[in-house]
Amino acid sequence: MTYIANSKRYLKLNYRRCGHSGLLLPPITLGLWHNFGGKKNMSSESKKMLFRAFDRGITHFDLANNYGPPYGSAESNFGKIMKSDLKKYRDELIISTKAGYDMWPGPYGEWGSKKYLIASLDQSLKRMKLDYVDIFYSHRFDPLTPLEETADALAQSIRSGKALYVGISSYSSKQTIKMNKLLNERGIRCLIHQPSYSMINRWVEKDLLSTLRKLGIGCIAFSPLAQGMLSDKYLKIIPKNSRISDNSSLDKKMITKSYIYKINELTKIAKKRNQTLPQMAISWVLRHKNMTSALIGARTVMQLDECLDSQNNITFSSKEIKEINKYAKEENINLWARSSNN
Ligand SMILES: NC(=O)c1ccc[n+]([C@@H]2O[C@H](COP(=O)([O-])OP(=O)(O)OC[C@H]3O[C@@H](n4cnc5c(N)ncnc54)[C@H](OP(=O)(O)O)[C@@H]3O)[C@@H](O)[C@H]2O)c1
Numbered sequence: 001m002t003y004i005a006n007s008k009r010y011l012k013l014n015y016r017r018c019g020h021s022g023l024l025l026p027p028i029t030l031g032l033w034h035n036f037g038g039k040k041n042m043s044s045e046s047k048k049m050l051f052r053a054f055d056r057g058i059t060h061f062d063l064a065n066n067y068g069p070p071y072g073s074a075e076s077n078f079g080k081i082m083k084s085d086l087k088k089y090r091d092e093l094i095i096s097t098k099a100g101y102d103m104w105p106g107p108y109g110e111w112g113s114k115k116y117l118i119a120s121l122d123q124s125l126k127r128m129k130l131d132y133v134d135i136f137y138s139h140r141f142d143p144l145t146p147l148e149e150t151a152d153a154l155a156q157s158i159r160s161g162k163a164l165y166v167g168i169s170s171y172s173s174k175q176t177i178k179m180n181k182l183l184n185e186r187g188i189r190c191l192i193h194q195p196s197y198s199m200i201n202r203w204v205e206k207d208l209l210s211t212l213r214k215l216g217i218g219c220i221a222f223s224p225l226a227q228g229m230l231s232d233k234y235l236k237i238i239p240k241n242s243r244i245s246d247n248s249s250l251d252k253k254m255i256t257k258s259y260i261y262k263i264n265e266l267t268k269i270a271k272k273r274n275q276t277l278p279q280m281a282i283s284w285v286l287r288h289k290n291m292t293s294a295l296i297g298a299r300t301v302m303q304l305d306e307c308l309d310s311q312n313n314i315t316f317s318s319k320e321i322k323e324i325n326k327y328a329k330e331e332n333i334n335l336w337a338r339s340s341n342n
Contacts, residue, residue: 003085006055013057013311018292020216021191023165025094027286028308029060029220029293032078034243037068042077045300050081052301054089056308062194062220062295063128064098064139065120071103075127083129093134097124098169098194100139112142117153121162136163137194138179140339141171151182158188165191169222170339173207180215190217192292196336197221199230199266199281199328200259203340209288218292221285225296225307226333230281232267235260241299254333265327269320278303279310284324287316 015024030053036042050061067074075097086093099120102110109116121136136157138150157163166188168179180190193212197204204221212219225231227250228243234255243250263277270280285294298304316324 018218096135098137098139167192
């Protein structure tokens with residue numbers, strides 16, 4: 001049966017303006033990094049998550065060339081759904097993709113050259129069966145390619161009509177300022193920055209958030225649940241169905257004593273707010289006025305629903321913030337620090 005979207009989907013969420021642009025984004029975005037790949041099709045649960053998200057007003061889906069596994073399969077699987085069930089909703093959707101990490105063999109399959117970015121965007125469009133993406137990102141800062149060349153590639157993606165907006169991900173404040181200037185010189189706006197940010201990974205607070213505010217660039221924080229670590233799932237055992245068991249981007253070495261202490265204390269605070277820890281973690285990221293969206297992942301519809309229900313309580317008293325600050329401290333979990341340390 002063809003999917004028909006819930007007619008009440010736009011009644012609940014407060015959409016947020018992306019920097020100084022005309023684009024509104026939902027406060028929560030669903031990312032397809034994990035759980036949407038697979039050689040033939042995405043799982044039926046993942047397909048349900050896409051529909052559930054849209055039914056609840058999530059208009060933004062975030063992808064990248066190499067999401068899978070195998071690389072490209074999240075885009076291909078998503079493309080099948082774009083061609084069928086979601087086709088009639090294309091103008092209601094913001095679809096993003098990125099290029100920067102390893103995608104194909106040889107010298108033109110990663111980093112920030114024009115050769116790579118342009119070829120990768122063409123491939124992404126084919127896989128997703130789209131004429132254009134809404135946002136195209138430089139996925140990481142490339143210290144060896146002149147930033148002018150990466151800016152040229154992003155500008156070309158807009159001029160060629162293959163992207164409506166462009167963004168950058170995991171760039172430091174310094175490189176963000178440079179890239180913004182280069183894009184402006186090319187008559188292009190840098191729409192959005194996509195950094196990692198959560199209660200136990202707070203690097204953006206040093207200077208990136210204030211830079212983005214000053215430049216009028218939106219911010220979409222990825223991994224606000226620290227890949228699932230901001231939940232109670234790892235307190236006693238490593239559950240079978242979890243990212244650590246999948247042995248992918250999380251390592252059981254990250255489950256330290258100091259981590260467990262923090263999670264127990266943060267859970268108590270969340271309970272007092274009538275929230276679960278994942279819900280409080282999402283609301284907390286969104287407490288910044290210039291935070292456009294929290295970019296989450298999910299394994300099941302149940303998890304997704306729980307995350308979306310965070311929107312029932314998004315305000316914090318100064319007392320709560322103070323209390324949270326006692327425990328919301330760095331754990332060594334920022335896998336993307338190399339890019340943003342430049
Ligand atoms: N730009 C970049 O370099 C970059 C890097 C990483 C991610 N991203 C983007 O950000 C998106 C989100 O990243 P992420 O998946 O790491 O985000 P996340 O929201 O921090 O983690 C998602 C994981 O948390 C767990 N989870 C979700 N809801 C839960 C709940 N209610 N209760 C308990 N656990 C819950 C699930 O893990 P289990 O599977 O263990 O249940 C889920 O897979 C990606 O899909 C991608 O679009 C971008």
